[in-house]
Amino acid sequence: MAGESTAAAEKPRRIVVMGVSGCGKTTIGDLVARALGVPFLDGDSLHPVENVAKMAAGTPLTDEDRWPWLATVGTELANAGDGGLVLACSALRRSYRDAIREKAPDTVFLHLHGSKEVLRERTEGRSGHFMPPALLDSQLATLEPLDADEAGFVVDIAVPVSEVVAEALAGIAAVAGSKAQAGISPAGTAGTQARQFDVDLQAAPFNLDDDAVAWVDSTIRGMSLEEKIGQLFINHNNDYSPEYLDGVLENYHVGGMRYRPGPSAAVQEHIRYAQSKTRIPLLVASNPEMGGAGSCDDGTFVSTHLQAGSHPDKSIARKMGQVAGVETAALGCNWAFAPIVDIHYNWRNTVISTRAFGNTPEIVVERAKEYFDGISESPTVCAIKHFPGDGVDERDQHVVTSYNTLGYAEWNSSYGHVYREMIGHGVQSIMVGHIGAPELTRHFRPGTEDRDILPATLAPELLQDLLRGELGFNGLILTDASQMVGLTQAKKRKDLVPATIAAGCDMFLFFRNPAEDFQYMLDGYKSGVISDQRLHDALRRILGLKASLGLHKKPGAELVPPAEALRLIGSEAHLAVAAEIADKTVTLIKDTAGNLPITPETHKRIRLYGISGGSDFTRADPLAYLDTVKEELEIAGFEVHLFKTAEQREAAGEAGVNFMSVISDEATGDYADKYDAAFVFACVLGFAQEAAIRIKWSSPMAAEIPWYVTEVPTVFVSLNQPNHLIDVPMVKTAINAHAGTREAIRATIQKIQGKSEFQGTFNENVFCDSFDTRL
Numbered sequence: 001m002a003g004e005s006t007a008a009a010e011k012p013r014r015i016v017v018m019g020v021s022g023c024g025k026t027t028i029g030d031l032v033a034r035a036l037g038v039p040f041l042d043g044d045s046l047h048p049v050e051n052v053a054k055m056a057a058g059t060p061l062t063d064e065d066r067w068p069w070l071a072t073v074g075t076e077l078a079n080a081g082d083g084g085l086v087l088a089c090s091a092l093r094r095s096y097r098d099a100i101r102e103k104a105p106d107t108v109f110l111h112l113h114g115s116k117e118v119l120r121e122r123t124e125g126r127s128g129h130f131m132p133p134a135l136l137d138s139q140l141a142t143l144e145p146l147d148a149d150e151a152g153f154v155v156d157i158a159v160p161v162s163e164v165v166a167e168a169l170a171g172i173a174a175v176a177g178s179k180a181q182a183g184i185s186p187a188g189t190a191g192t193q194a195r196q197f198d199v200d201l202q203a204a205p206f207n208l209d210d211d212a213v214a215w216v217d218s219t220i221r222g223m224s225l226e227e228k229i230g231q232l233f234i235n236h237n238n239d240y241s242p243e244y245l246d247g248v249l250e251n252y253h254v255g256g257m258r259y260r261p262g263p264s265a266a267v268q269e270h271i272r273y274a275q276s277k278t279r280i281p282l283l284v285a286s287n288p289e290m291g292g293a294g295s296c297d298d299g300t301f302v303s304t305h306l307q308a309g310s311h312p313d314k315s316i317a318r319k320m321g322q323v324a325g326v327e328t329a330a331l332g333c334n335w336a337f338a339p340i341v342d343i344h345y346n347w348r349n350t351v352i353s354t355r356a357f358g359n360t361p362e363i364v365v366e367r368a369k370e371y372f373d374g375i376s377e378s379p380t381v382c383a384i385k386h387f388p389g390d391g392v393d394e395r396d397q398h399v400v401t402s403y404n405t406l407g408y409a410e411w412n413s414s415y416g417h418v419y420r421e422m423i424g425h426g427v428q429s430i431m432v433g434h435i436g437a438p439e440l441t442r443h444f445r446p447g448t449e450d451r452d453i454l455p456a457t458l459a460p461e462l463l464q465d466l467l468r469g470e471l472g473f474n475g476l477i478l479t480d481a482s483q484m485v486g487l488t489q490a491k492k493r494k495d496l497v498p499a500t501i502a503a504g505c506d507m508f509l510f511f512r513n514p515a516e517d518f519q520y521m522l523d524g525y526k527s528g529v530i531s532d533q534r535l536h537d538a539l540r541r542i543l544g545l546k547a548s549l550g551l552h553k554k555p556g557a558e559l560v561p562p563a564e565a566l567r568l569i570g571s572e573a574h575l576a577v578a579a580e581i582a583d584k585t586v587t588l589i590k591d592t593a594g595n596l597p598i599t600p601e602t603h604k605r606i607r608l609y610g611i612s613g614g615s616d617f618t619r620a621d622p623l624a625y626l627d628t629v630k631e632e633l634e635i636a637g638f639e640v641h642l643f644k645t646a647e648q649r650e651a652a653g654e655a656g657v658n659f660m661s662v663i664s665d666e667a668t669g670d671y672a673d674k675y676d677a678a679f680v681f682a683c684v685l686g687f688a689q690e691a692a693i694r695i696k697w698s699s700p701m702a703a704e705i706p707w708y709v710t711e712v713p714t715v716f717v718s719l720n721q722p723n724h725l726i727d728v729p730m731v732k733t734a735i736n737a738h739a740g741t742r743e744a745i746r747a748t749i750q751k752i753q754g755k756s757e758f759q760g761t762f763n764e765n766v767f768c769d770s771f772d773t774r775l
Contacts, residue, residue, distance in 0.1 A: 074103025321374025434486025498524020
C-alpha cells in the first residue's frame with residue numbers, strides 16, 4: 001500500500017474506545033491495548049468523587065460536571081507520550097471529543113456501536129456498575145456519531161468479542177494508512193474530501209506474492225494509455241462471432257467480459273476464442289445466482305437465494321455455490337457476480353424478493369458465507385452485491401434511482417454488519433448498486449441537500465470514506481450495469497462514465513455505446529476527472545484480481561477447460577442436488593381451512609389456473625410452465641381441466657369470445673359439480689421493466705381470480721415471488737415452491753397429496769403487513 005512504511009511508523013498510539021454504557025468499552029479496550037502492546041485505562045476511573053456519586057444515584061451529569069473530567073482524560077492521553085494509551089470513555093458528543101482533542105490532538109476514536117436491544121440486554125445483565133440500565137435511553141439520545149472530519153471509525157458489537165477486536169485493530173490500521181496516504185500528520189484530521197486508499201496487493205483479499213506483484217506492475221508499465229483505459233471496462237457480450245470479439249478486443253482492450261446465457265458449448269468456445277486473442281487475460285463473469293442456470297441455457301437451476309434461506313439447513317447455500325462454481329468454471333468463467341447480500345426488509349421490494357437470503361442480517365451473513373465457501377472450491381472469485389444495500393426501497397434501480405434510507409447507526413448494525421462480515425471472510429470484489437443513501441452521505445458530508453444525493457456508484461463518501469475507510473475493503477469495486485436508469489438519470493453520460501472511476505469504482509460494467517463510452521472515459525482521464533493515482537490504483541486492483549486467480553501464469557490456450565468439461569453442466573448429480581433442495585424448501589405458508597391433503601382419490605377433478613404477469617424482455621412463453629404442472633398432476637393421477645383466458649381462446653380460433661363471456665362461462669352455479677378442487681400456479685417473473693411487481697390478471701374482474709374459494713378447496717402455489725398473498729388473501733391454502741423447475745413442481749404436488757412433509761420455512765414478509773393475508 002502506498003505510504004505503508006509511513007503508516008507503520010505512525011500507527012495511532014492514542015485510542016479512545018467510545019460508546020454508550022454496555023457496549024463493552026472496558027472489555028474491548030483492554031483486549032485492543034494488549035494487542036497493540038500499550039497500557040489500558042478506564043476513563044471512568046478519572047471521574048471525581050462527585051460525578052461518581054451522581055451517576056450512582058441515577059442523576060445525569062451536566063456538561064459543567066464533565067468538562068474537568070474530559071480535560072483530565074485528554075491530559076492522560078497526551079502524557080502517554082510515544083508509549084501510547086488505549087482509554088475507555090463514553091465521549092458521546094462531538095464537543096466532548098473536541099475537549100479531549102484539545103489536550104491530545106492525535107487521538108483516534110473507536111466507536112463501539114450496538115442496537116438498542118443488544119445494549120439493553122447487556123446493561124441489564126451487569127452488576128456492580130454505577131450506570132443503571134434506565135439511563136440507556138438518555139445516552140442514546142445524547143450520542144452524536146463520529147463526523148467525517150474526526151479521526152475514528154465504527155465497529156458493530158453484534159458479533160463475537162474476537163471479531164470485534166479484529167475489526168477494531170483493522171480500523172486502527174486503516175486510519176493510520178489513510179493519514180499516511182493523504183500526506184497528513186497523525187495530529188491532523190481528514191477534512192471533508194474523500195480519502196484515497198491505495199491497494200495493498202500482498203494483503204487480503206489478493207494475497208499476492210512478490211512475483212505476482214511484479215507481474216502486475218510490469219504489465220501496467222507496458223500498457224499504452226488506451227489499453228489502460230480499456231481495462232476499466234467489462235463488456236456485455238451479445239454476439240458470439242469471432243469478428244465481434246476481434247472488434248471489442250482490438251478497439252477497446254477490455255479488462256473483462258460477461259455473457260448472456262446461451263448453449264454451453266457456444267459460450268465456452270466464445271470464451272476460449274476471447275482468451276486466445278487478448279494480450280492480458282480476461283476476467284470472465286457470469287451471474288450464477290441460482291447455480292449454473294445464470295451462465296448458460298443448459299446450466300442447473302439449484303435454488304434461488306430466498307429458497308436457500310428457507311430451510312434450517314445452511315448447507316443448501318453451499319451446495320448452490322458448489323454447483324455454480326463447477327458449472328461456470330467448466331465454461332471458462334472465473335468471476336461470479338454473486339452472492340447477493342441484500343436484506344429484504346420491505347415486502348414490496350421485488351428486485352431482491354427472491355434474490356435475498358432473507359430479511360435479517362444474520363441469515364444473509366450465514367448463507368452468503370456458505371455460498372462463497374462453496375463456489376470458492378472452484379477457481380472463481382466473487383463480487384457480492386449491491387452496496388450500500390437493496391431491500392429498503394420498494395423500487396427497482398433498473399428503472400429509477402432507489403434509496404437505502406436507514407440512518408448511519410441502523411445501517412451499521414444491518415448492512416454494515418453484513419459487509420464487515422463478508423469482507424472479513426475474504427470476498428474479493430463488491431458490486432455497487434445505483435442506490436442512494438441520504439443519511440450515510442450526510443454522515444460524511446453534513447448539510448448535503450436532497451438534490452445533491454447521488455447513487456453510490458458516483459458517491460466518493462460511500463465508496464472511499466465508508467467502504468474503503470470504515471469497512472476496510474482492500475478489494476476491487478465495480479459498478480452495476482451502466483444502462484440502469486438508477487445511474488443514467490444522475491448525470492450526462494459523458495460526465496458519469498469517468499465520474500464512477502473518480503468516485504472509487506475500479507471497473508465499469510457494460511458499454512452503452514462502446515466508442516462513445518471509451519472516449520468519455522479517456523477524456524475524463526485527460527481532463528483530470530480521473531487522477532493518475534486513481535487510474536493506477538484501479539489498474540493494480542484489476543490486474544491483482546487476475547493474478548489472484550493465477551491467470552498470469554497460464555498460456556491463453558489453458559485459460560479455458562477442454563470441451564469435455566461441459567459434461568459437468570446439467571449433470572445427473574447436479575440435478576439430484578436440485579431435487580433434494582426443492583424437496584426441502586417447498587413451503588406451506590398457510591392452510592387455515594384444512595384443505596390438505598388433496599389426492600386423486602379425494603379430489604379427482606382439478607381446475608388448473610396459471611398466472612404469469614405477462615411476457616417480459618426474454619419473449620419466452622410466460623405460461624410454458626403450466627405444461628409441466630399439468631403433466632405432473634396427470635402423472636400423479638389427477639384429471640386436469642386447464643383454464644384458458646379470452647386471449648388464449650381467440651388465439652386457438654374460437655370466435656365471439658371476450659373477457660365478459662369468459663367470466664360468464666367460468667363462474668356458474670355448477671362449478672362445484674364440475675371440479676373437486678382448484679389449483680392456481682403463479683409464476684410472475686418481471687425484471688427491470690417496472691418499478692414494482694404485482695399480479696396482473698388477464699382482464700378486468702378476471703375469471704381466474706380466486707372467487708371460487710367458497711365453492712371448492714383452493715390451493716395457491718407461487719413458483720417465484722413470495723408476496724402474492726397481498727393480491728390473493730382470500731385463498732386459505734398457500735404454498736411457495738420457489739421455482740418453476742420440474743423438480744420444484746413435482747415436490748409440491750407430492751406434498752399437496754401428503755406423500756411427503758413440508759419442510760420449508762418463511763419470514764413475515766409473506767403476509768405483506770396485512771391481517772387478511774393470515775386468515
